Amino acid sequence: MTSPPTQADIDLEIAAIRAAREGAETHHPGRDYAPYRSTALRHPKQPLVPLKDPEAAELTGPVFGVTDVTALDSDLTRQHLGEPMGERITVQGRVLDREGRPVRGQLVEIWQANAAGRYPHQRDDHPAPLDPNFTGVGRCLTDDDGGYAFTTVKPGAYPWRNHVNAWRPAHIHFSVFGTAFTQRLVTQMYFPGDPLFPYDPILNSVTDERARQRLVAAYDHELSTPEWSLGYRWDIVLDGPAATWMEEGR
Amino acid sequence: MNPTPSQTVGPFYGYALPFPGGGDLATGGVTVHGYVRDGAGEPVPDALLEFWQADPAGSLRGAPGTLRRDPVNGAIIGRHGVDFTGFGRVPTDADGRWTLRTVVPGTGYISVCVFARGLLHHLYTRIYLAEHPFLDTLPPERARTLLAAREREDVYRFDVHLQGEKETVFFDFG
Numbered sequence: 347m348t349s350p351p352t353q354a355d356i357d358l359e360i361a362a363i364r365a366a367r368e369g370a371e372t373h374h375p376g377r378d379y380a381p382y383r384s385t386a387l388r389h390p391k392q393p394l395v396p397l398k399d400p401e402a403a404e405l406t407g408p409v410f411g412v413t414d415v416t417a418l419d420s421d422l423t424r425q426h427l428g429e430p431m432g433e434r435i436t437v438q439g440r441v442l443d444r445e446g447r448p449v450r451g452q453l454v455e456i457w458q459a460n461a462a463g464r465y466p467h468q469r470d471d472h473p474a475p476l477d478p479n480f481t482g483v484g485r486c487l488t489d490d491d492g493g494y495a496f497t498t499v500k501p502g503a504y505p506w507r508n509h510v511n512a513w514r515p516a517h518i519h520f521s522v523f524g525t526a527f528t529q530r531l532v533t534q535m536y537f538p539g540d541p542l543f544p545y546d547p548i549l550n551s552v553t554d555e556r557a558r559q560r561l562v563a564a565y566d567h568e569l570s571t572p573e574w575s576l577g578y579r580w581d582i583v584l585d586g587p588a589a590t591w592m593e594e595g596r
Numbered sequence: 597m598n599p600t601p602s603q604t605v606g607p608f609y610g611y612a613l614p615f616p617g618g619g620d621l622a623t624g625g626v627t628v629h630g631y632v633r634d635g636a637g638e639p640v641p642d643a644l645l646e647f648w649q650a651d652p653a654g655s656l657r658g659a660p661g662t663l664r665r666d667p668v669n670g671a672i673i674g675r676h677g678v679d680f681t682g683f684g685r686v687p688t689d690a691d692g693r694w695t696l697r698t699v700v701p702g703t704g705y706i707s708v709c710v711f712a713r714g715l716l717h718h719l720y721t722r723i724y725l726a727e728h729p730f731l732d733t734l735p736p737e738r739a740r741t742l743l744a745a746r747e748r749e750d751v752y753r754f755d756v757h758l759q760g761e762k763e764t765v766f767f768d769f770g
């Protein structure tokens with residue numbers, strides 16, 4: 347293709363792949379998802395090699411502690427002298443394993459665009475304003491219930507060059523550790539009712555509607571603070587096996 | 597419970613995930629370095645590699661403190677150099693290149709988790725610093741992709757090929 351694809355071209359590709367996978371309960375995106383064009387040269391073509399070894403190092407994983415975070419890390423609105431622009435929100439939830447057990451004391455990291463849809467990154471040339479009072483990076487450790495919580499502002503949608511008129515729905519990037527390296531997760535949290543959902547090849551790389559819904563936070567009025575912030579809830583379930591000796595904690 | 601789906605790390609993690617000294621797990625040990633390349637053989641300048649490994653005695657307990665912070669200004673002051681945290685994180689540079697300084701793990705391999713723009717779900721591989729019985733379980737031309745090349749004393753080269761003729765072996769832990 348000589349000219350970049352249009353949204354209509356991408357829509358057709360998204361629909362065709364979805365139809366081909368209709369009814370299949372898959373959890374994760376396929377790595378060879380053509381509508382997200384950068385995947386073309388960046389996915390392996392050989393099948394993954396199954397590795398089932400109870401001694402594998404990957405069944406354990408890095409540990410973090412109170413020295414690795416500071417109290418301010420989880421409030422992205424207090425990291426500068428002034429208040430950032432935008433709609434103040436809280437995002438909270440629990441990190442669980444596939445058995446529903448809380449993942450305790452593990453590191454959750456987030457990053458996001460500011461309210462105008464701009465990242466403070468040299469390669470983000472979207473002509474939306476930077477906010478001197480917002481960097482958009484947060485960290486915390488999960489508590490004994492696997493809980494995490496961040497205060498931030500709602501990120502803006504932003505354009506990218508996947509195709510003509512490509513826009514990312516508003517999202518917060520999440521990086522989460524489990525007790526095992528196999529449980530590692532990097533993902534994106536979306537906001538309910540975003541009109542950009544059907545157009546976005548990254549969200550739609552998750553072809554199963556039920557799985558896609560698991561990437562969308564719920565607005566929870568109980569979590570909103572009067573005269574202050576709107577509350578969203580988003581629980582995270584980590585995939586992958588972990589060593590059984592980890593059960594005793596460490 | 598059904599898992600939360602993966603999504604790409606995207607292009608803009610650079611001010612959030614990397615941290616000073618991310619690839620310096622230990623001094624006085626070995627240096628492992630290499631490139632991340634795509635299916636056209638081009639370097640991937642926006643990949644992020646994470647490393648997890650045993651200590652020289654083979655312990656996989658790790659230790660907190662990889663991201664140790666200065667409580668005064670919040671800056672990352674990093675590992676204190678006494679406990680071995682076992683964890684490292686390195687973004688590729690503009691040349692698609694990365695460097696890790698660590699000690700030889702008692703298990704013989706360093707676990708690697710690969711993230712990149714354009715990669716919707718991370719990939720796991722391993723760096724073996726010497727021949728190992730596990731490598732004999734794979735076809736030789738594939739096993740070769742997991743074995744670091746010793747360039748000189750204590751310096752090893754390991755390239756990650758996401759796709760193509762030299763495609764690295766990536767694992768499924770099920």
Ligand SMILES: [Fe+2]
Pocket residue numbers: 459514517519606608
């Ligand atoms: Fe983003």
